[in-house]
Amino acid sequence: MNDMTPVAKTTTIKDWETDQEVRWCPGCGDYAILKAVQRTLPEIGADPANTVFVSGIGCSSRFPYYMETYGFHTIHGRAPAIATGVKLANPALDVWLITGDGDGLSIGGNHMMHILRRNLDIQIMLFNNEIYGLTKGQYSPTSRIGTTSPSTPMGSVDRPASPCAFALGSGARFVARGFDVSKELPAVLKAGHAHPGAAFIEIFQNCIVYNKDVFNDFAAPKGAEDRQLWLRNGEPMLFAKNTKGIALDVEKLTLKVVDVVDGDWQAAGVIVHDVKNRSVAHMLVELPFGPFPMALGVIYDDPRPTFEAAVIEQNRKASEGRKPDLAALLAKGQTWTVTGTAQDPI
Structure with a gap:
């Protein structure tokens, strides 16, 4: 190490906590995400004096108040524009963008698309609870068909947007997924921070009031190993205690679930995860849950x-x-x- 090599900042979780009362609904998944971020930043050697959190509008956008860093609580959907200005003004800053499925994919969809295609070097955390929580439970761009809400009393007929598919389609070079209470979330955040460029991380987040347990089909602890596919670069795509895997259907050029007998995943045709394979990444984010497990972890990473x-x-x-x-x-x-003079006619 020479004199010009930056030295990692030594901090603890306390250095990242503010004196502000954390105010989300009791049981909200945002609490778990906040703690995951506050645990992760000391481990990557981040410096509070060099860190900025930028948010838009929504429950998730209270985040900057609870981080002992610089921060901007901006306007609905426009956090990417503010974050771009911050990063261009001082590229040395470590910038994190906090948004939600409504803030980032509805009114802010255009801004989100452009920050991803431009590849600004920031981390983007999109909290997806498939509902508008702050404005009392209207359906959002990611709400499932049939979702009943004050704005869809007979059930939503909109086909929902897929945040990760949107990110890939916008040219994102890093796309990942996690969920609020997962022990794997800090590792996903670290991978996003290590990526030089725009790192898009979708985080499924439980809205305890308006969309309670909507992700229990894959996030509930009991039987989770059968419903979650945690992707790791260079490792086979296995789940269900390694008794099942994901293989390529060569004839249809799609993915399929296969049984793994006696641990021989190669004989079953299970594919090895390659974070640089953009084609497979597109297939993974579009896998229908039920026939397939939920693809989680780092899906695509190609700087x-x-x-x-x-x-x-x-x-x-x-x-x-x-x-x-x-x-x-x-x-x-x-x-x-x-x-x-002032007296002359103009």
């Missing part, structure tokens, strides 16, 4: 140059060999002088 790096290099080239002169810049092009 490319970041947006702010390109902007910095472009600015460097533009200013190379030039002396800053604001007066000359203002006088460049068409100029004119206004003469006369």
Whole structure:
């Protein structure tokens, strides 16, 4: 290590907790996500003085108040625009964007698409509870068909959006999934932070009031091993205590569930997870739950140059060999002088 190598900041979870009362509904999944983040940041050597949390509007967007860092609680759907400005103004900052399925995929869908395709080097955590919690339980872009709510009393007929499919379609280079109370969530957050570029992490979050236990079909502890496929790069896609796996149906060019006999996953045709395989990533995020387990963990991770790096290099080239002169810049092009007195007609 030389003198220019940054030294990791030594902190504890207490260094990331504010003096603000954490105010979500009792039992809300946001509490577990908050603690997962506060546990993760000391382990990656993050520095509170160099960290910024940016949020939009919604229950999840209270997050910056509870992190002892810099933060912006912005406007509905526009957190990506603010986060882009923060990162371009100071690329050395560690920027985290907190949003929800309504904030990020409804009014903010356009902004989310552009921050992903531009590949700004930030971590994006989208809390997905499949409902509008803050505004009293209306259905959201991710609500399932048939969801009854104040705005869909007869059941929603909208086909829900898939956040991870949206991210991949927008050009995201890192896509992952977790859920609020999972012990695996910190590892997913660490992987997202290590990725140079926009890291999109969908986190299934239980809304205790308006959409209670909607994710129990795969997140409930009992029998979870049969319903969860935790993806790990370089390892076979196995679940159900390694008695089942995911294989490629060559004829249909789709994925299928296969039985694994005596642990011989290779004979069963189970595929090995490759985080750089974009085609398989698209198939994994679209797997219908029920016939298939829920794909969780790092689904896709294939870095490319970041947006702010390109902007910095472009600015460097533009200013190379030039002396800053604001007066000359203002006088460049068409100029004119206004003469006369206050009494003269205009």
